[in-house]
Structures are given as C-alpha cells and as structure tokens.
Amino acid sequence: MYDLIIIGGGPAGASAAVFAGRAGLNTLVIDADKGMTRMAMVNNHLGFPDGVSGPELVDLGRRHAETSGAEWAEGSVTELDAAGQPIGVVTEDGRRHEARDVLLAVGLKPSLAAGAGIATKDGTEPRIASVVDVDAEGRTSVDHVWAAGTAGGVSVHTIVTAGDGARVAINIASEQRGERHVDHDVMPKTTD
Numbered sequence: 236m237y238d239l240i241i242i243g244g245g246p247a248g249a250s251a252a253v254f255a256g257r258a259g260l261n262t263l264v265i266d267a268d269k270g271m272t273r274m275a276m277v278n279n280h281l282g283f284p285d286g287v288s289g290p291e292l293v294d295l296g297r298r299h300a301e302t303s304g305a306e307w308a309e310g311s312v313t314e315l316d317a318a319g320q321p322i323g324v325v326t327e328d329g330r331r332h333e334a335r336d337v338l339l340a341v342g343l344k345p346s347l348a349a350g351a352g353i354a355t356k357d358g359t360e361p362r363i364a365s366v367v368d369v370d371a372e373g374r375t376s377v378d379h380v381w382a383a384g385t386a387g388g389v390s391v392h393t394i395v396t397a398g399d400g401a402r403v404a405i406n407i408a409s410e411q412r413g414e415r416h417v418d419h420d421v422m423p424k425t426t427d
Contacts, residue, residue: 236321237263237334239407241305242312242347245270246393247384247400248340249296254401256304257418258408263332264300265324267311268293270342272393280394292393315339315351317377336407339367339375339382340400348386353377360391373403381407 239255241248244266255262275289283292301307308326316323321333339348345355345367354368354376367375367382375382383389383403384396408416 237261237332238411239263239336239338239404240265240322240324240332240334241338241340242266242315242324243270243340243342243384243386244268244297244300244307245272245293245340245342245384246296246397247342247386248338249293249300249400250397251338251340251383251400251404251407252300252305252307253296253303254404254418255408256300258404258412258416259304260408260411262305263334264297264305264307265310265312265326265332266297266307268309271391275393277393279392289393296397312347315347315353315380317351317353317380320379322379335411336379336381338373338400338403338407339380339386340384340396341386343385345382345386348375348380348382351377351380353380356388358388360385363391372406373399 238260239262241264272289278286310326314325322337348367355365356368358366366388373381383400389399
C-alpha cells in the first residue's frame with residue numbers, strides 16, 4: 236500500500252510527487268501521458284528564459300519526481316474507489332493499487348472524480364467546463380481524496396499548476412505526519 240497515489244503526471248502531479256517523495260511518502264504516480272502540456276510551447280515558466288517545450292517540461296518533471304523517490308507507472312486510471320480506507324484505484328490493465336491518500340492531478344478530466352461521487356463545480360478558466368470542488372487545502376468532498384492544478388480549479392498555466400501540486404502535497408505530508416511539513420535546502424558551506 237502507498238502513502239499517496241497521484242493520478243496525472245503533468246506539472247501539478249509531477250511537482251506534487253517531488254514534494255511527496257522528498258517528504259518520505261511512499262508515492263506512486265499513474266500517468267496516461269495525454270495531458271495538454273504535451274502540446275504546449277511554454278515561454279512563461281520560471282527558470283526557462285528561452286522557453287521550454289511541453290514534452291520537455293513533462294519529461295523533466297517525471298525525472299525530477301523519480302529522483303525524489305516517487306514511483307512512476309504509465310497507464311490510465313479507470314476507477315476510483317473512495318468508499319473507505321484505503322482508497323483504491325484501478326488501472327486500465329485491471330490492476331488495483333491502494334493508498335492512504337489520493338491526489339487527482341488530472342487536468343481537464345474531472346470525470347474520474349465525478350464518477351466516484353466527488354463534488355465538482357463549474358470551471359472559471361476558458362475551455363475548462365468543470366473542476367473538482369476543493370477546500371483551501373486541496374481536500375475534496377471525500378476524505379483522503381485531494382485535487383490540485385487545473386483539476387482543482389487553478390489557472391492552466393504550468394507554473395501555477397506546478398505550484399499548486401507542491402502546495403497540496405505539502406498539505407498531505409503535513410496531515411500524514413501530524414505536523415507541518417517544510418522542505419527547504421541550503422547551499423553547502425564552502426571553505427576558502
């Protein structure tokens with residue numbers, strides 16, 4: 236059983252996986268690799284002054300998540316069983332995975348949430364019909380199911396969705412640990 240399963244490996248999901256992995260959470264990302272970032276050219280993402288292609292950004296996000304300790308599985312989630320603990324997800328190949336918490340980072344596709352009885356609401360971004368209804372921490376209407384990024388109602392810009400994924404992962408890690416989780420590194424001291 237995992238501490239956290241993240242459904243979706245775009246900027247929100249990969250960023251959440253980086254923070255969850257670094258927090259020591261046993262984390263699985265399940266990604267169908269069909270997100271809208273794959274089709275983008277991103278010229279406004281901090282750290283890429285010459286721009287970055289969407290495919291490169293997604294691939295770098297996956298690599299960062301894996302080096303931070305997250306496990307990555309390619310595939311689609313066809314069912315979310317949020318009726319109790321642990322939370323279960325079933326992939327297209329029929330495999331069931333279980334976790335203490337699940338984070339939906341599914342971009343434009345909140346239908347998985349709606350199918351599990353999780354509240355959705357109208358989206359506010361252009362061409363985003365609906366999003367998962369979340370509280371200020373990223374919690375959905377079902378215990379132990381969270382949402383981040385475009386699925387959670389934030390702007391579709393990659394830098395915003397990545398930040399939201401990190402924010403919600405920190406909230407999950409904090410709740411699981413029973414204390415506020417902080418992830419800061421400092422530059423090593425050099426001797427002259």
